[in-house]
Amino acid sequence: xxxxxxxxxxxxxxxxxxxxxxxxxxxxxxxxxxxxxxxxxxxxxxxxxxxxxxxxxxxxxxxxxxxxxxxxxxxxxxxxxxxxxxxxxxxxxxxxxxxxxxxxxxxxxxxxxxxxxxxxxxxxxxxxxxxxxxxxxxxxxxxxxxxxxxxxxxxxxxxxxxxxxxxxxxxxxxxxxxxxxxxxxxxxxxxxxxxxxxxxxxxxxxxxxxxxxxxxxxxxxxxxxxxxxxxxxxxxxxxxxxxxxxxxxxxxxxxxxxxxxxxxxxxxxxxxxxxxxxxxxxxxxxxxxxxxxxxxxxxxxxxxxxxxxxxxxxxxxxxxxxxxxxxxxxxxxxxxxxxxxxxxxxxxxxxxxxxxxxxxxxxxxxxxxxxxxxxxxxxxxxxxxxxxxxxxxxxxxxxxxxxxxxxxxxxxxxxxxxxxxxxxxxxxxxxxxxxxxxxxxxxxxxxxxxxxxxxxxxxxxxxxxxxxxxxxxxxxxxxxxxxxxxxxxxx
Numbered sequence: 027x028x029x030x031x032x033x034x035x036x037x038x039x040x041x042x043x044x045x046x047x048x049x050x051x052x053x054x055x056x057x058x059x060x061x062x063x064x065x066x067x068x069x070x071x072x073x074x075x076x077x078x079x080x081x082x083x084x085x086x087x088x089x090x091x092x093x094x095x096x097x098x099x100x101x102x103x104x105x106x107x108x109x110x111x112x113x114x115x116x117x118x119x120x121x122x123x124x125x126x127x128x129x130x131x132x133x134x135x136x137x138x139x140x141x142x143x144x145x146x147x148x149x150x151x152x153x154x155x156x157x158x159x160x161x162x163x164x165x166x167x168x169x170x171x172x173x174x175x176x177x178x179x180x181x182x183x184x185x186x187x188x189x190x191x192x193x194x195x196x197x198x199x200x201x202x203x204x205x206x207x208x209x210x211x212x213x214x215x216x217x218x219x220x221x222x223x224x225x226x227x228x229x230x231x232x233x234x235x236x237x238x239x240x241x242x243x244x245x246x247x248x249x250x251x252x253x254x255x256x257x258x259x260x261x262x263x264x265x266x267x268x269x270x271x272x273x274x275x276x277x278x279x280x281x282x283x284x285x286x287x288x289x290x291x292x293x294x295x296x297x298x299x300x301x302x303x304x305x306x307x308x309x310x311x312x313x314x315x316x317x318x319x320x321x322x323x324x325x326x327x328x329x330x331x332x333x334x335x336x337x338x339x340x341x342x343x344x345x346x347x348x349x350x351x352x353x354x355x356x357x358x359x360x361x362x363x364x365x366x367x368x369x370x371x372x373x374x375x376x377x378x379x380x381x382x383x384x385x386x387x388x389x390x391x392x393x394x395x396x397x398x399x400x401x402x403x404x405x406x407x408x409x410x411x412x413x414x415x416x417x418x419x420x421x422x423x424x425x426x427x428x429x430x431x432x433x434x435x436x437x438x439x440x441x442x443x444x445x446x447x448x449x450x451x452x453x454x455x456x457x458x459x460x461x462x463x464x465x466x467x468x469x470x471x472x473x474x475x476x477x478x479x480x481x482x483x484x485x486x487x488x489x490x491x492x493x494x495x496x497x498x499x500x501x502x503x504x505x506x507x508x509x510x511x512x513x514x515x516x517x
Contacts, residue, residue: 067222160201
C-alpha cells in the first residue's frame with residue numbers, strides 16, 4: 027500500500043475543529059494533493075450482486091466466490107487481487123451461514139487488517155483508527171439501539187478461534203464507520219456502491235465552500251496483464267489556488283441546501299456545528315429560496331408558502347414513484363409541479379432545480395430527449411449560479427445535460443456543454459479518470475459532428491437520421507434512486 031504526495035500536507039490543530047490538514051506548499055487547481063488506498067472497504071448489501079467486490083465496478087456478469095457464495099468479481103484477476111482481504115471473511119461467512127450487513131462486514135475487515143498489518147500500514151499514514159472520533163456518546167437513542175444490535179451480531183459473526191474483542195472496542199470501530207465512512211461510487215461516478223475507511227482523509231475537515239474535492243479513482247483494471255492493474259484509491263484534489271499554510275477542506279454535504287439545513291445535516295451525521303463563512307453569513311440562501319421578480323412585482327408570501335409546501339409534498343411522491351420504477355408517474359408529477367412553480371419561484375430555487383433534475387433524468391431514460399434537454403439546460407443554468415465553478419456535481423450535471431442535448435439533436439448546445447463539463451472534470455477528476463476519458467471521446471465526437479453541421483445542416487441531419495435508424499442509441503442508464511448527492515456516507 028502506498029500513499030502518494032503526503033509531503034504536500036501536515037497535521038495541525040485547527041481552531042475549534044480538532045486536528046486538521048494544511049498545505050505545506052502552494053497548490054494549484056487540479057493538483058492531486060494526496061492519494062490514499064482504502065484501509066478497508068465493502069460493497070453495500072443492496073448491490074452485493076451487481077458490483078465487483080474488488081474493483082467496485084458495476085458489471086452485468088459477475089463470478090461468484092465458490093466458497094462463501096456471497097462475494098462476486100469481474101473475473102479471476104479481481105478475485106485474486108481481493109483474496110488477501112476476503113480470505114478470513116470467506117471462512118467467517120461460511121461458518122455464520124450468511125453474510126452480515128455492510129457495517130459488520132466493514133468492521134470485521136478493519137480488525138483483520140489491523141491484526142495483519144498493525145494500526146499503521148504505511149510511513150505516510152498520519153493517524154490510527156484508535157485516534158479517530160467515534161461520537162458514540164453523542165448518538166441519539168435510536169441510533170444507539172441500532173449500534174448495539176450491530177455489535178451483538180458482530181460478536182456472533184466474529185470467528186471463535188480468533189482474538190476476541192470487547193464490546194467497547196467494536197463499538198468504537200462501528201462509531202468511526204458511522205461518522206468517517208466514505209461513500210465509494212461506481213466507475214461512472216453516478217451511483218454510491220460501497221463504503222470504505224481512509225484514515226488520512228478522515229483528518230480533512232468540512233467547509234461548505236471547500237478548497238478541495240475527493241474522488242474515487244478506480245485505477246486501471248483494463249490492462250490484460252494484471253501487473254499493470256492499479257488499486258482503487260481516493261484522490262484529494264485542489265479546486266483552485268491554495269496558498270502554503272491554508273487549511274485543506276472538503277464538503278461533507280451537498281451545497282444545494284440552505285445553510286440551516288446543511289447545519290442540521292452536519293450536526294445529525296457528524297456531530298459538529300458548522301461555522302463556515304457560507305453558513306454564518308447565509309451566503310446564497312436568498313438565491314436558493316428566491317422568488318420570481320417581474321418588474322419589481324413579487325408573489326405574496328402566502329402564495330410562496332403554498333407552492334413550497336406543495337413542492338416538498340410532490341418531491342416525496344416522486345421519490346416513491348421512482349423507487350417503484352413508475353417513471354411515467356414521475357414525469358406527470360414533475361410536469362404538474364413545474365406548472366405551479368414556474369410563475370412563483372426563481373430559476374435558482376432549490377425545489378425547482380430538484381424537480382428539473384429528476385424530470386430531465388427520467389425523460390432522458392424514457393427517450394423524450396427534446397423535453398429533457400430543455401429541463402437539463404435550465405437546471406445547469408441554475409446550478410452555475412449556486413455551485414463553486416469547479417464543483418464535481420456541477421461538472422457531472424453539465425455532462426449529462428450535454429449528452430441529453432446531443433440525443434435531442436441540439437449539437438451546438440450539446441458540444442458547448444460537453445466542453446464545459448470537460449474543463450471542470452479535468453480539475454475534479456483529472457485526465458486519467460475513466461469518466462474524463464469517456465467525456466474526452468464524447469467531446470471529440472461532438473466536435474466532429476458540429477463541423478459537419480456547420481458545413482451542411484441538411485446533410486448532417488440526413489446522416490444522423492440514417493445512423494440512428496441503423497443503430498438506435500443505447501438507452502440512457504436507468505435513473506438511480508440516489509445519485510451521489512453527498513460525498514460522505516449518509517445512513
